[in-house]
């Protein structure tokens with residue numbers, strides 16, 4: 508898939524800045540990635556498609572995550588927080604260039620580092636909005652791993668909030684059963700085996716992965732219709 512035709516002048520400018528070595532970028536003016544104001548106001552169809560993709564992923568994830576939360580007996584308040592946190596978990600990605608987020612080829616080390624920063628950006632965005640403090644741990648920590656090898660803070664074990672762990676498991680499942688630019692959609696059995704591998708590697712909670720597999724297998728979360736309809 509060739510992403511270039513969708514790029515706006517702003518995205519081209521951002522990409523050009525992003526392609527510079529970090530030392531050179533730091534010496535550039537803060538608005539170097541921005542074209543003149545009239546062009547800044549434009550939102551391209553590619554940007555809209557990018558935000559829409561992030562939103563649909565979040566809505567699917569909210570279905571899976573709240574079903575897991577219900578399965579393990581979370582109270583109503585936590586379920587509500589889990590649902591809203593799931594919807595917001597990748598809000599930081601909206602600040603990243605779509606051509607990086609949805610790049611067809613392999614990310615460079617620098618692009619990958621930028622993508623890995625999205626939980627921090629999301630947390631900073633949520634910190635600006637009164638009433639979102641209870642959701643910030645899910646936004647910031649959904650890519651942590653139980654063995655401490657995740658990001659952005661390298662939290663391990665119980666230091667990773669439970670709701671963030673649930674979002675993390677549901678996030679991986681959605682990434683597996685839904686097509687991405689770099690991979691096809693996997694069927695549920697393949698997704699289950701890859702999730703179980705993450706348990707074996709010490710990255711995910713066996714209880715949460717078992718809960719997700721149980722709700723999908725029982726039909727409690729109808730992943731096929733969720734994937735098709737959201």
Ligand SMILES: [Fe+2]
Nearest residue numbers: 596597649650
């Ligand atoms: Fe994420």
Ligand SMILES: [Fe+2]
Nearest residue numbers: 564596597678
């Ligand atoms: Fe996500």
